[in-house]
Amino acid sequence: MATTAAPALRFTRVPHPAPAAADVRAQVLANPGFGTKFSDHMVSIDWSESEGWHNAQILPYGPIALDPAAAVLHYAQEIFEGLKAYRLADGGIALFRPEANAARFNASARRLAMAEIPEDLFIAAVEQLVLTDQDWFPTVEGGSLYLRPFMFASEAFLGVRPAKAYRFMVIASPAGNYFKSGSPAVSIWVSDYTRAAPGGTGAAKCGGNYAASLVPTAEAFARGHDQVLFLDAADHKWIEELGGMNLFFAFDDGSIVTPPLGGTILPGITRESLIALAREEGLTVREERYSLDQWRADAASGKLVETFACGTAAVVTPVGKVADHNGEFTIGSGGPGQLTQKLRQRLVSIQRGEAADTHGWVKKIA
Numbered sequence: 001m002a003t004t005a006a007p008a009l010r011f012t013r014v015p016h017p018a019p020a021a022a023d024v025r026a027q028v029l030a031n032p033g034f035g036t037k038f039s040d041h042m043v044s045i046d047w048s049e050s051e052g053w054h055n056a057q058i059l060p061y062g063p064i065a066l067d068p069a070a071a072v073l074h075y076a077q078e079i080f081e082g083l084k085a086y087r088l089a090d091g092g093i094a095l096f097r098p099e100a101n102a103a104r105f106n107a108s109a110r111r112l113a114m115a116e117i118p119e120d121l122f123i124a125a126v127e128q129l130v131l132t133d134q135d136w137f138p139t140v141e142g143g144s145l146y147l148r149p150f151m152f153a154s155e156a157f158l159g160v161r162p163a164k165a166y167r168f169m170v171i172a173s174p175a176g177n178y179f180k181s182g183s184p185a186v187s188i189w190v191s192d193y194t195r196a197a198p199g200g201t202g203a204a205k206c207g208g209n210y211a212a213s214l215v216p217t218a219e220a221f222a223r224g225h226d227q228v229l230f231l232d233a234a235d236h237k238w239i240e241e242l243g244g245m246n247l248f249f250a251f252d253d254g255s256i257v258t259p260p261l262g263g264t265i266l267p268g269i270t271r272e273s274l275i276a277l278a279r280e281e282g283l284t285v286r287e288e289r290y291s292l293d294q295w296r297a298d299a300a301s302g303k304l305v306e307t308f309a310c311g312t313a314a315v316v317t318p319v320g321k322v323a324d325h326n327g328e329f330t331i332g333s334g335g336p337g338q339l340t341q342k343l344r345q346r347l348v349s350i351q352r353g354e355a356a357d358t359h360g361w362v363k364k365i366a
């Protein structure tokens with residue numbers, strides 16, 4: 001066991017006694033897919049009312065012991081984040097806007113009545129894991145190391161109240177394409193189910209939101225679509241977001257629209273970054289409500305030229321087809337549009353250190 005310095009806490013380090021063999025790892029890294037393979041280590045930090053944040057450890061990746069009464073297993077007091085580490089053109093490693101993930105994590109913690117984690121500790125934990133497992137970057141084009149920080153109520157107690165003990169963890173997963181189909185544009189199903197209502201937890205990145213999205217997601221898959229789209233809870237009319245991505249709409253006059261943040265959708269970091277990049281490209285960006293009916297009409301008239309989904313996992317992904325119980329419509333040519341490709345390229349080239357980082361978004365760690 002050795003310890004390494006990090007802001008606020010020292011991490012105890014327990015190296016994996018039997019890390020993945022080089023040839024096994026190479027196989028994973030050549031074809032990583034999304035979210036099925038994990039690196040050799042993980043971070044674990046505990047919080048309690050009496051001790052605050054303590055027991056910071058870098059451990060061999062593996063199962064954890066939980067009391068069967070742990071509150072997370074009963075009342076779903078759990079939140080998570082998703083961010084990526086990239087190998088830069090110069091061989092270094094960088095995270096993209098980790099402070100934004102740390103800030104959103106704490107916003108989620110507040111909504112779920114959980115302990116907040118100091119932002120520097122959140123970032124140090126992610127960095128420590130990336131540095132420990134830096135052999136786990138995919139070798140495929142477009143690959144990255146996906147980081148999943150998460151926190152759950154670990155207190156063993158069945159009364160319904162905010163828990164008094166939490167565990168924060170980070171795991172790492174080599175990532176390629178999020179969408180298995182590999183098709184150039186995705187197809188989406190407009191759900192009858194609601195994801196989030198005003199006053200609910202829609203803006204928090206909590207596991208419960210995703211649990212509620214699984215029946216509609218399964219329905220989308222069963223109907224042959226790649227993602228589910230949710231409309232607003234009150235009028236079932238306004239476009240909100242996909243199961244795991246925000247949406248943008250591009251028009252023939254060069255303007256783009258994305259649904260506003262009103263507490264029912266996730267404030268995506270990719271969304272915010274693309275708004276800034278699009279404005280730099282001279283595009284007019286409006287954060288305003290856009291209805292499913294208008295979308296269908298604009299796609300038919302040709303006023304709407306492109307639609308794309310965005311998120312850490314999905315990066316920028318064109319939407320080609322949309323379906324609901326009234327039938328199906330196609331966006332543009334049904335394939336990737338020019339603006340979608342341009343914005344994707346702008347974002348990716350900044351993330352990978354190939355273009356100037358004028359916003360201070362890229363945090364080099366090695």
Ligand code: PLP
Nearest residue numbers: 244245246266268269270311312
């Ligand atoms: N919306 C939902 C529901 C998500 O799960 C995600 C992914 O994290 C996003 C939007 C996009 O957020 P970000 O760009 O921060 O990854």
Ligand code: COI
Nearest residue numbers: 082083244311312313314
């Ligand atoms: C992400 O893009 O990081 C997400 O969290 C989306 C999904 C994998 C849940």
